Amino acid sequence: MALLSLEKVSVAYENQYILQNFDLSVEKGQLISLLGPSGCGKTTTLRLIAGFLEAKEGKFLLNGKDYTRIPVNKRNFGFVFQNYALFPHLSVYDNVAFGLRLRKVKEPEIRQRVTKVLDAVSLAGFEQRFPKALSGGQRQRVAIARALVIEPDLLLFDEPLSNLDANLRVSMRVEIRRIQQELGITTIYVSHDQEECFSISDRVAIMNKGIIEQLDRPAAIFKYPKTEFVARFIGFNNFIDFEQRSDSGDEIELKAKDRIFRAVRHPGMSGANGRKGAIRPDDIVVGTPEEIEAGVGCLTGRVKVSTFLGRSYQYVVETELGSFTANKEMESPFLSGQEVRLFFPREKLVLVE
Amino acid sequence: MQENNRGLGLFTLLVYLFLLGPLVIIALSSFEPGTVLKFPPTGFSLRWYQKIFEVEMFMKTFKTSMAVSLLGNLFALLLGIPAAYALSRFPFKGKDALNAVFLSPVLIPGIVLGFTMLKFLIVTYHLPIYTGLLVGHTVVMLPFIIRVVESSLANFDFAVEEAALSLGAGRLQTFFRVVLPNIKSGIIAAVLIAFLESFNNVDISVFMTGPGVSTLPIQMLTYVENYFDPTIAAISVLLMALTAVLMFVIERLMGLSYFTKR
Ligand SMILES: Nc1ncnc2c1ncn2[C@@H]1O[C@H](COP(=O)(O)OP(=O)(O)OP(=O)(O)O)[C@@H](O)[C@H]1O
């Protein structure tokens, strides 16, 4: 059974629903991220779980216990804020010890636990510093230590790395993942950085307008997006609306304007009932009509725009089924207006809802 | 351009002269050895400073002023800090209206307020004079406390409070362990500003004082109606010195910019 589950939860600000009939379940020890465009309700979901917001309807269970009406200070969850939110008037040591003192832990044990957790986040020796005298990365590590030291039942992160520079973001996310796995703490992580979410999560939930469009392993989402929204979000820029679909075994045959395409049915392909095909620009093969033979999975068109991406060229090609974006690494690019043929490999064409 | 700058400089100088001139004149004439206030002074003497401490009414009203300002300050703090917290942290209906009410003593002329309080507190409800004076001064100080505390709360990130809550602190614990230590300097500044406002107040006190109970500024007014010796200049210098010291402390705590922005 799942450790955490949200069941048909609704949250509203002043009569405007942000989440409605929202479901989520998380297994023990996993790191799950909520990923989605700005304003889709990630922070709202996280704050609901933390207890900063109250659900209008629905239930929040943790370990089978109903947490829906338990106030935030009785929940024993660690929350790491985007802007760190350290106590400015306390030293690093006292910041970390804060939660333990509230729990009336004895001073010698506090000393031992604070020292241990500061070691874990590589901040030994910084005990007497004040937050003002720390760098952004160090502050965030204090914030993590402060949340970890209370041995929380859940660890919640709201865009913890977005105020850090690019290099630090990468090393910190590895650090977060390492600590999370070492301690086996169930974690919910909010970000709108795709790479960040995909690299550290056991599961990723792609959110759109207050609902989860897909919750899956990162690799599965990356390869087999379930809906058009998810596909677009992770870089499938090309879509074809098929008129006919017929399945035979592992192969799906599709038709649009009498052109025939094939796709492979894969067990991981969750949106396999749809009739919308999606493919990444990198996966379309582009060539001259001489290079690519006409046939199943092919479309002929003209280059409308050609742009240089550094490693490859990107073409927007106008065809009878609409325009498609395709990338190709090559020495001398196709010219604008040139006739080219596109090939959609059957194992790269994905069907979405 | 150069010409223009010089003109502006001259103008500024004149303004300063206009503002500070009377203060300098008072300060210098407080050292007058003779029995009549004169400028320039005819010599140098501290006899009028000594006189202050010999006039019993000055000492008595000074004590009353101190008591009223300090005690009123305490009440204004007890009312003002929770009010400022609520105003800055919780959205609720009628918040703007309430904000306006708390600012009203700053907007309504003191005389109107003083007269109204006289009418209600003393005439209608027969409050003892001392109590009425205390209430009046609390009302004078409250808006200053609320405004200054509110502005230091506005600069304090709410997420820090949420962090305390998530670590297991209750609302009160969060307030005393996290909020209060971080708005300490704001509160001290608020106390000092309110103290100055109350200690120098004339327009409310003039209505709320009565037989046997008076404040120092009111006593000073009474004194100049009857005497022309430089004692009053000497007291003024001491009060200016007190104000200057407190302003300096406030400046250190909050920055004087607080007074110039709204
Ligand atoms: N206090 C509030 N009052 C009213 N509406 C709010 C409030 N907080 C958030 N919202 C609205 O709720 C929706 C979801 O907000 P939320 O903060 O959960 O988005 P998010 O996914 O975290 O976005 P971001 O990536 O920008 O942080 C938004 O449309 C937002 O405008």
Ligand SMILES: [Mg+2]
């Ligand atoms: Mg957010």
